[in-house]
Amino acid sequence: MDSKNGSVHGEVDEASTDSVRSVSVRNVNRKAHSKASSSSDVESIGTVAVSEPLSLRQRYEIDWFHAYCCRRSTEYRWRTGKYKIYKPNGVKSRSLGVKTGLPGSRLQSILLTPRETSPKSTVVASQWIRKPGELPIWVLEQINWGNMATNNVKIEGIWWSDMYLIVRIAELNADRSVSRISSLCSWHFNGLHIQPNVIIQKRQITSVSIYRSWLVAQYYLTPRTHQYQTVLCNLNKRTICQDILGNKTYCCIQRATNTCAHIICAHRAATTAKQATLICNLWEIVPSRPGVFYNKASSAVKMMSGTDVKAQRIDDKRFVLWSDFNGESPSTSSLVLLELTDNQEPIEMETKWSKNAALFDLQPIVSRNMLAATRANNVTVLQSLEDGSTVQRVHLSCWKHSGLYPLDNQWAKMTDENTESAQAVSIPKISIYAEQVSSPTAALFRDGQSVTLVDYSKSPASKRVQSKVPPDNLPMQPVKSASFVARSMKKMSLVGRAITFPLGQAKR
Secondary structure, eight states: OOTTSSSOBSOTTOSSGGGOOSOOEEESSSOOOOOOSOSSSOOOOOBOOOOOBOOHHHHEEEOHHHHHHHHHHHHHHHHHTOOBOBOOSOBOTTOOOOSSOOOBEEEEEEEEOOTTOOGGGOEEEEEEEOSTTSOOEEEEEOOOOTTOOOSSEEEEEEEEOSSEEEEEEEEEOTTSOEEEEEEEEEEEGGGTTSOOEEEEEEEEEEEEEEETTEEEEEEEOOTTTTOEEEEEEETTTTEEEEEEEESOEEEEEEEEOSSOEEEEEEEEEEEOSSEEEEEEEEEEEOTTSSSOEEEEEEEEEEEESSSOEEEEEOSSSEEEEEEBOOSSOOSSOSEEEEEEEOSSSSOEEEEEEEEOOOEEEEEEEGGGTEEEEEETTSOEEEEETTTOOEEOOOOOHHHHHHOOOOOHHHHHHOOTTTTHHHHHOOOTTOOTTSEEEEOSSEEEEEETTEEEEEEOOOOOOOOOOOOOOOOTTSOOOOOOOSSBOSOSBOOOOOOOOOEEEEBTOSOO
16 A cells, blocks of 8 residues: 555645645635534534535635644644544445535545555545635545446555545456556546546556646556656646656656646666665656656766665755665665755756665655654654754654644754653544544544544634735645645635544445
């Protein structure tokens, strides 16, 4: 199962308007928010299929100071275990949606797919605003698989940005083992009830990366040529560019605009028993240009051999190459950070630092200029993005899941002693072995046949709403990520509850 089907990757506090994920959204009508529909911690939610959302730009504005306060409040509630729970009217896993649509605007979606199960077991919890002036509600949505077979396949990988969901579906052999043949499908989060767009069908897919509305993927072409095909898809326009034929590469999207994308592709050029030489290329891809693919920069990188390499975006100018832990202590570099210097042509790709470490996972914390590295012993080590040095700070699991961090001076003063109570906070009746997927304000769990969504945001007090219409250049659309987003949510008003419900025991 791909690691994307897990906690949030990336950092919500990144100094970019694209990556803002915890944002206060106000109705521009001069109405006050009504009080929460119930004072109880246990409430009921329904399940719906959704229609096209209302325009956030036309109906809402962003109060940035209130958003900042909500972000700090939500981080505190994660850290201290403050949340609310309520149960829906029961839902069967095979009938999560209803035929009638729900007007409104989607604020965020959290997707959970149990490991090694059929696509029908996928659970999507979304937060919507149905009408201006109303509080957001949580609903359950059913993915429309269209004409795709869902019986003899399993989900092999999941990726998402704030707008799009990508699923890789692998076929099963006669002995029920997973074959190498798979297909790649996409949905807009506002159209999960619409049949998918099939991007790659029945190929041996080796690499997938999504950023904003762009997707880069690679698949094995034919046994005769022993070549791999790299494709770039504009998900907004549903157009595909394919040009690079060559060796197996490790790809990620470095940066993108509405008209072009820059991707990183690294392939092995030489390998010895202990060390591999990788050639790393920066490709500029402009679909409207006659020469669609253009190589902007190249660099050779020395890394440990014997394991697959992952390319991961940090920000527009930095990325890392890192190797999965294979059970052996690395004798050469397993983590390398490279930086692009594009203030003048030609662009240069420079290795800033490298480290030897047995790694399981990496999570950038861009606003603090740090990297959270999960080592082989399941311990998270904070490293400076500037030089790779270790930063001696406490790191709580709630920060990793939410992507929300305390103020820098507050974080620096925290110790193991004064965070012990926070680390011990657990959610009743949820096993420590439950699968978890998170957004900055909520966490979706699956423990056996029971699914729980816990919302850590605080219901807003009733107050007067501003009516100023935002200017046209106000950034209203966030990205995902490097990592959950990709990211799994849009700008939100930070309200809601927590959901607990058993699958297969409810009425339609």
